[in-house]
Amino acid sequence: MARLTIAVSIVLIITSPVFAQNLLINPGFDNADQLDGWTCATLNGQCSWSAQDRLDAPDSGSLQHDMAVSSNNTYMWSSQCVLIEAGQEYVASAWYYWPDDPDVSQQGTTRFSFWFYESAGCMGTSMAGPTETLDPVLDTWTHVQTEFTAAPTGFQSALVFIGTWQNVADEPVRARLDDLDFSTTTLFRDDFESGGTGAWTTTFP
Numbered sequence: 001m002a003r004l005t006i007a008v009s010i011v012l013i014i015t016s017p018v019f020a021q022n023l024l025i026n027p028g029f030d031n032a033d034q035l036d037g038w039t040c041a042t043l044n045g046q047c048s049w050s051a052q053d054r055l056d057a058p059d060s061g062s063l064q065h066d067m068a069v070s071s072n073n074t075y076m077w078s079s080q081c082v083l084i085e086a087g088q089e090y091v092a093s094a095w096y097y098w099p100d101d102p103d104v105s106q107q108g109t110t111r112f113s114f115w116f117y118e119s120a121g122c123m124g125t126s127m128a129g130p131t132e133t134l135d136p137v138l139d140t141w142t143h144v145q146t147e148f149t150a151a152p153t154g155f156q157s158a159l160v161f162i163g164t165w166q167n168v169a170d171e172p173v174r175a176r177l178d179d180l181d182f183s184t185t186t187l188f189r190d191d192f193e194s195g196g197t198g199a200w201t202t203t204f205p
């Protein structure tokens, strides 16, 4: 009987569901003036917390990229470094908002990608992961998602990167970013919060 109990316990352990989690810290910017977890490259502008939440939640906000450059063809970006498992596939996704400012020509893009690093803390040899580049969709929260990409053997961390590129000098692009995700799955991340059911069907096997 003892042997049977042990066998059943082992089966239960093996078959217990492992829920994929968002590996990012502070992905939804829920605390006012709080950008914990994110590193902002300040060469071409600055990052700030915006009270404009993707779902208009009064108790959450977003990350804003404030471009401040006098030359064209410039980037600014935010990033976060996370630990990964070699061989595991990862996917990153985010929502971005590009305000329709009549005073600017709106020539720019949003780039979303991640890179793998051989050492923890995004140090050592790096290897490019997937990249998605999108033209601005004005005044509409827009979803961006990378391809699934496996972490190379021997690699320990990944840098999740979201950038705003501006092609015209002296134009105050203010792209906003919210609800970022870096995980092993996209399941259960299809905006039910806003009533969307587009990723689901009524088909039953």
Ligand SMILES: [Ca+2]
Pocket (backbone or CB within 6 Å): 028, 029, 030, 053, 054, 060, 061, 062, 178, 179
């Ligand atoms: Ca938010």
